[in-house]
Amino acid sequence: MHVLVTGGAGYIGSISVRSLLDAGHSVTVLDTLERGHREAVDARARLVVGDVGAREACLSALEGCSGVLHCAGYIDVAESMREPELYMLANAVRPATLLGAMAETGISSFVFSSTAAVYGEPQWLPITEDHALEPVNWYGRSKLAFEGLLDTNGRDLGLRSVRFRYFNAAGAWPDGSLGEAHDPETHIVPRVLAVAAAGGGEFEIFGEDYRTRDGTCVRDYVHVMDLAAAHLLALEALEGSLEGGTFNLGNGQGYTNREVVRECAQVTGVRIAETVGPRREGDPAKLLASAELARTVLGWTPRYGALSEMIAHAWAWHSAHPEGYRSA
Numbered sequence: 458m459h460v461l462v463t464g465g466a467g468y469i470g471s472i473s474v475r476s477l478l479d480a481g482h483s484v485t486v487l488d489t490l491e492r493g494h495r496e497a498v499d500a501r502a503r504l505v506v507g508d509v510g511a512r513e514a515c516l517s518a519l520e521g522c523s524g525v526l527h528c529a530g531y532i533d534v535a536e537s538m539r540e541p542e543l544y545m546l547a548n549a550v551r552p553a554t555l556l557g558a559m560a561e562t563g564i565s566s567f568v569f570s571s572t573a574a575v576y577g578e579p580q581w582l583p584i585t586e587d588h589a590l591e592p593v594n595w596y597g598r599s600k601l602a603f604e605g606l607l608d609t610n611g612r613d614l615g616l617r618s619v620r621f622r623y624f625n626a627a628g629a630w631p632d633g634s635l636g637e638a639h640d641p642e643t644h645i646v647p648r649v650l651a652v653a654a655a656g657g658g659e660f661e662i663f664g665e666d667y668r669t670r671d672g673t674c675v676r677d678y679v680h681v682m683d684l685a686a687a688h689l690l691a692l693e694a695l696e697g698s699l700e701g702g703t704f705n706l707g708n709g710q711g712y713t714n715r716e717v718v719r720e721c722a723q724v725t726g727v728r729i730a731e732t733v734g735p736r737r738e739g740d741p742a743k744l745l746a747s748a749e750l751a752r753t754v755l756g757w758t759p760r761y762g763a764l765s766e767m768i769a770h771a772w773a774w775h776s777a778h779p780e781g782y783r784s785a
Protein backbone atom coordinates (compact mmCIF):
# COMPACT_ATOMS: atom_id res chain seq x y z
CA MET A 458 0.00 0.00 0.00
CA HIS A 459 0.95 3.64 -0.37
CA VAL A 460 -0.65 5.57 2.47
CA LEU A 461 -1.11 9.29 2.91
CA VAL A 462 -0.70 10.13 6.62
CA THR A 463 -1.97 13.60 7.47
CA GLY A 464 -0.44 15.00 10.65
CA GLY A 465 2.45 12.57 10.13
CA ALA A 466 4.86 14.99 11.83
CA GLY A 467 2.88 14.82 15.07
CA TYR A 468 2.99 12.33 17.94
CA ILE A 469 0.63 9.57 16.81
CA GLY A 470 1.14 10.28 13.11
CA SER A 471 4.95 10.01 13.15
CA ILE A 472 4.87 6.67 14.99
CA SER A 473 2.23 5.37 12.59
CA VAL A 474 4.35 6.49 9.63
CA ARG A 475 7.35 4.53 10.83
CA SER A 476 5.22 1.47 11.64
CA LEU A 477 3.73 1.51 8.13
CA LEU A 478 7.19 1.86 6.55
CA ASP A 479 8.59 -0.95 8.70
CA ALA A 480 5.70 -3.15 7.55
CA GLY A 481 6.84 -2.60 3.95
CA HIS A 482 4.38 0.09 2.84
CA SER A 483 5.13 3.46 1.22
CA VAL A 484 4.11 6.66 2.95
CA THR A 485 3.49 10.30 2.06
CA VAL A 486 3.06 12.76 4.92
CA LEU A 487 0.90 15.89 4.63
CA ASP A 488 1.51 18.25 7.54
CA THR A 489 1.64 22.01 7.98
CA LEU A 490 4.39 21.49 10.61
CA GLU A 491 2.63 24.16 12.71
CA ARG A 492 2.26 21.73 15.65
CA GLY A 493 4.48 18.91 14.45
CA HIS A 494 8.16 18.39 13.80
CA ARG A 495 10.04 17.85 10.56
CA GLU A 496 12.58 15.74 12.55
CA ALA A 497 9.81 13.32 13.51
CA VAL A 498 9.10 12.41 9.88
CA ASP A 499 10.91 9.24 8.87
CA ALA A 500 13.40 9.93 6.04
CA ARG A 501 11.86 7.10 4.00
CA ALA A 502 8.56 9.00 3.75
CA ARG A 503 7.74 11.74 1.23
CA LEU A 504 6.87 14.96 3.08
CA VAL A 505 4.45 17.48 1.60
CA VAL A 506 4.27 20.58 3.77
CA GLY A 507 0.71 21.77 3.41
CA ASP A 508 -2.79 21.98 4.82
CA VAL A 509 -5.55 19.37 4.62
CA GLY A 510 -7.79 22.34 3.77
CA ALA A 511 -5.81 23.21 0.61
CA ARG A 512 -6.99 21.32 -2.47
CA GLU A 513 -3.73 21.59 -4.43
CA ALA A 514 -1.65 20.32 -1.47
CA CYS A 515 -4.07 17.41 -0.99
CA LEU A 516 -4.02 16.46 -4.67
CA SER A 517 -0.22 16.57 -4.75
CA ALA A 518 0.06 14.52 -1.53
CA LEU A 519 -2.50 11.96 -2.74
CA GLU A 520 -0.50 11.17 -5.87
CA GLY A 521 0.22 7.42 -5.98
CA CYS A 522 -1.68 6.71 -2.72
CA SER A 523 -4.34 4.06 -2.19
CA GLY A 524 -5.49 5.01 1.31
CA VAL A 525 -5.46 7.84 3.86
CA LEU A 526 -4.78 7.89 7.61
CA HIS A 527 -6.06 11.24 8.88
CA CYS A 528 -4.28 12.20 12.13
CA ALA A 529 -3.98 15.95 11.48
CA GLY A 530 -5.85 18.22 13.86
CA TYR A 531 -5.77 20.31 16.99
CA ILE A 532 -5.92 18.44 20.29
CA ASP A 533 -5.89 20.88 23.22
CA VAL A 534 -9.21 20.72 25.11
CA ALA A 535 -8.63 23.97 27.06
CA GLU A 536 -7.70 25.83 23.88
CA SER A 537 -10.87 24.49 22.23
CA MET A 538 -12.98 26.11 24.98
CA ARG A 539 -11.23 29.44 24.41
CA GLU A 540 -11.40 29.22 20.60
CA PRO A 541 -14.30 27.00 19.46
CA GLU A 542 -14.26 28.40 15.92
CA LEU A 543 -10.57 27.55 15.49
CA TYR A 544 -11.32 23.94 16.48
CA MET A 545 -14.37 23.59 14.23
CA LEU A 546 -12.31 24.92 11.32
CA ALA A 547 -9.23 22.78 12.00
CA ASN A 548 -10.94 19.50 12.88
CA ALA A 549 -14.22 19.56 10.97
CA VAL A 550 -14.18 22.09 8.12
CA ARG A 551 -10.66 22.02 6.62
CA PRO A 552 -10.44 18.21 6.32
CA ALA A 553 -13.61 18.30 4.16
CA THR A 554 -11.31 19.50 1.36
CA LEU A 555 -9.21 16.37 1.79
CA LEU A 556 -12.33 14.21 1.35
CA GLY A 557 -13.16 16.09 -1.85
CA ALA A 558 -9.62 15.58 -3.17
CA MET A 559 -9.88 11.86 -2.39
CA ALA A 560 -13.10 11.64 -4.40
CA GLU A 561 -11.44 13.49 -7.31
CA THR A 562 -8.56 11.03 -7.34
CA GLY A 563 -10.72 7.94 -6.79
CA ILE A 564 -9.16 6.97 -3.44
CA SER A 565 -11.77 5.53 -1.10
CA SER A 566 -10.05 4.08 2.02
CA PHE A 567 -10.05 6.50 4.95
CA VAL A 568 -8.99 5.97 8.57
CA PHE A 569 -9.79 8.78 11.00
CA SER A 570 -8.19 9.55 14.39
CA SER A 571 -11.25 10.35 16.46
CA THR A 572 -11.43 10.46 20.23
CA ALA A 573 -13.24 9.25 23.35
CA ALA A 574 -14.06 12.94 23.91
CA VAL A 575 -17.02 12.46 21.53
CA TYR A 576 -18.87 10.58 24.32
CA GLY A 577 -18.81 13.22 27.08
CA GLU A 578 -19.86 12.20 30.59
CA PRO A 579 -20.12 8.38 30.63
CA GLN A 580 -23.57 6.91 31.24
CA TRP A 581 -22.16 3.38 31.56
CA LEU A 582 -18.75 1.71 31.76
CA PRO A 583 -16.94 0.37 29.92
CA ILE A 584 -18.01 2.70 27.11
CA THR A 585 -19.19 0.89 24.00
CA GLU A 586 -19.45 2.50 20.57
CA ASP A 587 -23.26 2.79 20.86
CA HIS A 588 -22.93 5.08 23.89
CA ALA A 589 -24.63 8.50 23.65
CA LEU A 590 -22.55 11.15 21.86
CA GLU A 591 -22.71 14.28 24.02
CA PRO A 592 -19.23 15.85 24.05
CA VAL A 593 -18.66 18.42 26.78
CA ASN A 594 -15.93 20.43 25.05
CA TRP A 595 -15.34 21.94 21.60
CA TYR A 596 -12.49 19.53 20.88
CA GLY A 597 -14.90 16.59 21.18
CA ARG A 598 -17.65 18.49 19.32
CA SER A 599 -15.32 19.27 16.41
CA LYS A 600 -14.22 15.63 16.11
CA LEU A 601 -17.85 14.47 16.28
CA ALA A 602 -18.80 17.01 13.59
CA PHE A 603 -16.21 15.45 11.28
CA GLU A 604 -17.52 11.95 12.06
CA GLY A 605 -20.92 13.30 10.97
CA LEU A 606 -19.43 14.63 7.75
CA LEU A 607 -17.95 11.19 7.06
CA ASP A 608 -21.41 9.66 7.60
CA THR A 609 -23.08 11.93 5.07
CA ASN A 610 -20.70 13.60 2.62
CA GLY A 611 -18.15 10.79 2.90
CA ARG A 612 -20.73 8.21 1.94
CA ASP A 613 -21.97 10.37 -0.96
CA LEU A 614 -18.37 10.61 -2.18
CA GLY A 615 -18.05 6.82 -2.09
CA LEU A 616 -15.56 6.73 0.80
CA ARG A 617 -15.21 3.73 3.08
CA SER A 618 -14.12 5.00 6.47
CA VAL A 619 -12.93 3.63 9.79
CA ARG A 620 -13.13 5.99 12.78
CA PHE A 621 -11.01 5.12 15.77
CA ARG A 622 -12.03 6.67 19.08
CA TYR A 623 -8.78 6.61 21.02
CA PHE A 624 -8.84 6.78 24.79
CA ASN A 625 -5.63 8.20 26.39
CA ALA A 626 -2.68 7.68 24.07
CA ALA A 627 0.64 7.15 25.87
CA GLY A 628 4.11 5.68 25.31
CA ALA A 629 6.66 6.22 22.58
CA TRP A 630 8.63 4.27 20.02
CA PRO A 631 10.04 1.62 22.40
CA ASP A 632 13.71 2.67 21.99
CA GLY A 633 12.79 6.28 22.72
CA SER A 634 13.64 7.59 19.25
CA LEU A 635 10.15 9.05 18.56
CA GLY A 636 7.74 10.40 21.14
CA GLU A 637 5.32 13.00 22.37
CA ALA A 638 6.33 16.66 21.99
CA HIS A 639 3.41 19.06 22.41
CA ASP A 640 3.64 22.70 23.41
CA PRO A 641 1.89 23.26 25.70
CA GLU A 642 1.75 19.66 26.93
CA THR A 643 -1.59 18.78 28.51
CA HIS A 644 -1.28 14.98 28.87
CA ILE A 645 -0.49 13.58 32.30
CA VAL A 646 2.30 11.08 31.47
CA PRO A 647 4.62 13.53 29.64
CA ARG A 648 3.87 16.21 32.25
CA VAL A 649 4.86 13.95 35.15
CA LEU A 650 7.92 12.74 33.23
CA ALA A 651 8.98 16.36 32.68
CA VAL A 652 9.15 16.69 36.48
CA ALA A 653 11.26 13.51 36.59
CA ALA A 654 13.54 14.77 33.78
CA ALA A 655 14.14 17.93 35.83
CA GLY A 656 15.42 15.75 38.69
CA GLY A 657 12.17 15.54 40.66
CA GLY A 658 9.77 17.89 42.38
CA GLU A 659 6.06 18.36 42.84
CA PHE A 660 3.23 17.33 40.55
CA GLU A 661 -0.26 18.74 40.98
CA ILE A 662 -3.21 16.37 40.59
CA PHE A 663 -6.57 17.96 39.68
CA GLY A 664 -8.97 16.94 42.44
CA GLU A 665 -9.08 14.03 44.90
CA ASP A 666 -12.78 13.96 45.72
CA TYR A 667 -14.02 11.80 42.83
CA ARG A 668 -15.87 8.56 43.56
CA THR A 669 -12.92 6.37 42.58
CA ARG A 670 -10.64 4.03 44.56
CA ASP A 671 -8.26 6.81 45.66
CA GLY A 672 -10.38 9.88 44.87
CA THR A 673 -8.51 10.85 41.70
CA CYS A 674 -9.72 10.47 38.09
CA VAL A 675 -9.44 7.11 36.33
CA ARG A 676 -8.33 6.91 32.69
CA ASP A 677 -7.77 4.14 30.16
CA TYR A 678 -4.29 4.36 28.58
CA VAL A 679 -3.44 2.86 25.22
CA HIS A 680 0.07 2.54 23.81
CA VAL A 681 0.75 4.61 20.70
CA MET A 682 2.36 1.54 19.07
CA ASP A 683 -0.95 -0.30 19.53
CA LEU A 684 -2.78 2.62 17.89
CA ALA A 685 -0.35 2.36 14.96
CA ALA A 686 -1.02 -1.39 14.73
CA ALA A 687 -4.78 -0.72 14.64
CA HIS A 688 -4.31 1.80 11.81
CA LEU A 689 -2.48 -0.79 9.74
CA LEU A 690 -5.16 -3.43 10.39
CA ALA A 691 -7.90 -0.99 9.35
CA LEU A 692 -6.11 0.10 6.16
CA GLU A 693 -5.57 -3.54 5.21
CA ALA A 694 -9.19 -4.42 5.98
CA LEU A 695 -10.44 -1.48 3.87
CA GLU A 696 -8.28 -2.74 0.98
CA GLY A 697 -10.22 -5.98 1.42
CA SER A 698 -13.95 -6.27 2.09
CA LEU A 699 -14.45 -4.00 5.14
CA GLU A 700 -16.97 -1.26 4.34
CA GLY A 701 -16.07 0.84 7.38
CA GLY A 702 -16.90 1.15 11.07
CA THR A 703 -16.38 2.91 14.37
CA PHE A 704 -14.09 1.37 16.96
CA ASN A 705 -12.93 2.32 20.45
CA LEU A 706 -9.24 1.80 21.16
CA GLY A 707 -8.32 1.33 24.81
CA ASN A 708 -7.29 -1.46 27.16
CA GLY A 709 -10.40 -1.49 29.32
CA GLN A 710 -8.21 -1.09 32.38
CA GLY A 711 -8.27 2.08 34.43
CA TYR A 712 -5.48 3.80 36.30
CA THR A 713 -6.04 6.68 38.71
CA ASN A 714 -4.00 9.88 38.36
CA ARG A 715 -2.27 9.00 41.63
CA GLU A 716 -1.31 5.57 40.25
CA VAL A 717 0.11 7.22 37.12
CA VAL A 718 2.28 9.59 39.18
CA ARG A 719 3.50 6.70 41.37
CA GLU A 720 4.23 4.50 38.36
CA CYS A 721 6.25 7.33 36.80
CA ALA A 722 8.28 7.67 40.02
CA GLN A 723 8.79 3.91 40.10
CA VAL A 724 9.92 3.64 36.46
CA THR A 725 12.23 6.67 36.56
CA GLY A 726 13.56 6.18 40.09
CA VAL A 727 13.00 9.91 40.69
CA ARG A 728 11.10 11.27 43.71
CA ILE A 729 7.87 12.99 42.64
CA ALA A 730 5.73 14.55 45.36
CA GLU A 731 1.97 14.68 44.73
CA THR A 732 0.11 17.86 45.54
CA VAL A 733 -3.62 18.23 45.02
CA GLY A 734 -5.32 21.18 43.37
CA PRO A 735 -8.97 21.82 42.49
CA ARG A 736 -10.88 19.69 40.00
CA ARG A 737 -10.47 20.65 36.35
CA GLU A 738 -13.79 21.54 34.74
CA GLY A 739 -15.27 18.88 32.47
CA ASP A 740 -13.20 15.94 33.73
CA PRO A 741 -15.39 12.83 34.14
CA ALA A 742 -14.47 10.69 37.16
CA LYS A 743 -13.85 7.56 35.10
CA LEU A 744 -13.32 6.72 31.44
CA LEU A 745 -12.94 3.12 30.36
CA ALA A 746 -13.18 1.68 26.87
CA SER A 747 -14.71 -1.47 25.60
CA ALA A 748 -12.55 -2.32 22.59
CA GLU A 749 -14.32 -5.64 21.96
CA LEU A 750 -15.41 -4.55 18.50
CA ALA A 751 -11.86 -3.70 17.34
CA ARG A 752 -10.72 -7.07 18.67
CA THR A 753 -13.42 -9.10 16.99
CA VAL A 754 -13.83 -7.23 13.68
CA LEU A 755 -10.25 -6.13 13.06
CA GLY A 756 -8.36 -8.73 15.12
CA TRP A 757 -6.69 -5.94 17.11
CA THR A 758 -4.69 -7.34 20.04
CA PRO A 759 -2.89 -4.66 22.04
CA ARG A 760 0.71 -5.68 22.64
CA TYR A 761 1.66 -3.11 25.25
CA GLY A 762 -1.28 -3.05 27.68
CA ALA A 763 0.71 -2.44 30.87
CA LEU A 764 0.97 1.16 32.03
CA SER A 765 4.52 0.50 33.32
CA GLU A 766 5.63 -0.37 29.78
CA MET A 767 4.00 2.74 28.29
CA ILE A 768 5.77 4.87 30.89
CA ALA A 769 9.11 3.08 30.39
CA HIS A 770 8.96 3.79 26.64
CA ALA A 771 7.86 7.38 27.20
CA TRP A 772 10.71 7.82 29.68
CA ALA A 773 13.23 6.48 27.13
CA TRP A 774 12.01 9.28 24.84
CA HIS A 775 11.77 12.11 27.41
CA SER A 776 15.06 11.38 29.18
CA ALA A 777 16.92 11.37 25.83
CA HIS A 778 14.98 14.41 24.49
CA PRO A 779 14.27 16.76 27.40
CA GLU A 780 13.64 19.58 24.89
CA GLY A 781 11.57 17.36 22.56
CA TYR A 782 12.76 17.35 18.94
CA ARG A 783 14.84 20.48 19.66
CA SER A 784 17.16 18.16 21.64
CA ALA A 785 17.97 16.06 18.57
Ligand SMILES: NC(=O)c1ccc[n+]([C@@H]2O[C@H](COP(=O)([O-])OP(=O)(O)OC[C@H]3O[C@@H](n4cnc5c(N)ncnc54)[C@H](O)[C@@H]3O)[C@@H](O)[C@H]2O)c1
Nearest residue numbers: 464466467468469488489491492493508509529530570626
Ligand atom coordinates in the same frame (compact mmCIF):
# COMPACT_ATOMS: atom_id res chain seq x y z
N1 LIG B 1 -2.85 12.26 21.76
C1 LIG B 1 -3.95 11.69 22.25
O1 LIG B 1 -4.02 11.22 23.40
C2 LIG B 1 -5.18 11.58 21.37
C3 LIG B 1 -6.34 10.99 21.92
C4 LIG B 1 -7.47 10.89 21.12
C5 LIG B 1 -7.44 11.32 19.81
N2 LIG B 1 -6.31 11.88 19.30
C6 LIG B 1 -6.34 12.34 17.89
O2 LIG B 1 -5.19 11.84 17.23
C7 LIG B 1 -4.72 12.78 16.28
C8 LIG B 1 -3.23 12.98 16.47
O3 LIG B 1 -2.97 13.43 17.80
P1 LIG B 1 -1.47 13.80 18.23
O4 LIG B 1 -1.39 13.69 19.71
O5 LIG B 1 -0.51 13.07 17.37
O6 LIG B 1 -1.45 15.36 17.82
P2 LIG B 1 -0.19 16.24 17.36
O7 LIG B 1 -0.56 17.66 17.67
O8 LIG B 1 1.07 15.70 17.91
O9 LIG B 1 -0.17 16.05 15.77
C9 LIG B 1 -1.11 16.67 14.92
C10 LIG B 1 -0.36 17.05 13.66
O10 LIG B 1 -1.30 17.61 12.74
C11 LIG B 1 -0.69 18.71 12.07
N3 LIG B 1 -1.79 19.56 11.59
C12 LIG B 1 -2.70 20.25 12.33
N4 LIG B 1 -3.57 20.85 11.51
C13 LIG B 1 -3.23 20.54 10.24
C14 LIG B 1 -3.78 20.84 8.95
N5 LIG B 1 -4.85 21.62 8.81
N6 LIG B 1 -3.19 20.32 7.85
C15 LIG B 1 -2.09 19.53 7.96
N7 LIG B 1 -1.51 19.22 9.16
C16 LIG B 1 -2.09 19.72 10.28
C17 LIG B 1 0.18 19.36 13.14
O11 LIG B 1 1.21 20.16 12.58
C18 LIG B 1 0.73 18.12 13.87
O12 LIG B 1 1.93 17.67 13.29
C19 LIG B 1 -5.54 14.05 16.46
O13 LIG B 1 -6.48 14.13 15.41
C20 LIG B 1 -6.25 13.85 17.79
O14 LIG B 1 -7.53 14.46 17.79
C21 LIG B 1 -5.19 12.03 20.05
